[in-house]
Amino acid sequence: MKTNHIALIVAGGSGSRMGTNVAKQFLPFSKNTVLMHTIERFFEYNNSIKIYLVLPKSQISFWKELCQKYIFSIPLTLVEGGASRFQSVRNGIDAIKEKTGFVAIHDGVRPLISIKTIKDSFDKAQELGNAVVAVKPKDSLRVFSENNQTKSVDRNDFFIIQTPQTFELLALKNAYTTLELPFFTDDASVFDYHNQMIHLIEGKYDNIKITTPEDLILAKALLKMQKNN
């Protein structure tokens, strides 16, 4: 039986940190928008991938307008988001119709994800149950110690976590049966809570998350560089 590859793309931004009225995932990027570019990368990896797109309810009609405007026709299932990223992911998981497979959860505002990293993520998850994309910190790090002081830590012990974070479907469903807790900053942290082993794979520094206007300019420069390579 063929293994289902599923992409759960989560886009919850409102635009407030971008200083625009348009949410960052809808800003123009390359031939269409940030979010469409993200989705295209997964479709390019595997054109029979099942795509679930989680969007705030208030943005769904605007998304449909954009799809008409840009003649964007990659097949996907729209899912209404929740009040937090955790709840949006859970809504996405609840909407998945497949019974088995592997789910790559990915930020809608990381449009520069490489096809190779998507492939590595699914391959590693099929081998070991999950795969979380990470890079090593380039700068020194400090951590709060006692009395509001900070101390240096060895950056070689740390990883900067990106997406996709790819999980076997049933294990993912099981992990997300828990109540939301404040220290769930990503999907891997939900698995930690269940004492499940997380497998890191090496990502690329250009897989940036677009959260500020300067990130968008960086992403455009990085895209140009990807195309020249």
Next chain:
Amino acid sequence: MKTNHIALIVAGGSGSRMGTNVAKQFLPFSKNTVLMHTIERFFEYNNSIKIYLVLPKSQISFWKELCQKYIFSIPLTLVEGGASRFQSVRNGIDAIKEKTGFVAIHDGVRPLISIKTIKDSFDKAQELGNAVVAVKPKDSLRVFSENNQTKSVDRNDFFIIQTPQTFELLALKNAYTTLELPFFTDDASVFDYHNQMIHLIEGKYDNIKITTPEDLILAKALLKMQKNN
């Protein structure tokens, strides 16, 4: 008496990670090179600042050629670097002729440092003894735990450390009398070893360190953005 402002610019790169024969600090940037642009920012902050530039011995004649080529004439004292960043900084400190003042130690390959951050750094160091530029992580972080596993940590407890790192001259001299230790990744970590309190100030995400070819492209895009603001 006027307080001496001193900049100790450290540039030790060899070019190996850039995939070029030319060290990253000498690559073309804006009107001249990465390193010259860095130095110009400090001179723009205060044109009576005392600048010490630490370069590998093997690069000094090439630097002088570049100064002629670009008609670069900001006054500075050249210092020969050592075998490690720690030793280069120590050589720089040993070369400082001023008896008192504040020293901003800065990576030669962070050309986008803002004038405001340089000012904040000296102001805070004059008030509290030192000032180290930091930003908050944008992504989730994980750390090695036992058995080669990793676990998520609360990124709100962490800081990504940049330069300048600015210190009162005598305290800096004193800290650098120690032997080099493997966990000295920056100047603040040398102060930690002496149990001295480090004061963080908020920097900017665009103060990137140029270590790879993609960083240079990013830096050019960010420079354009700085000029448009």
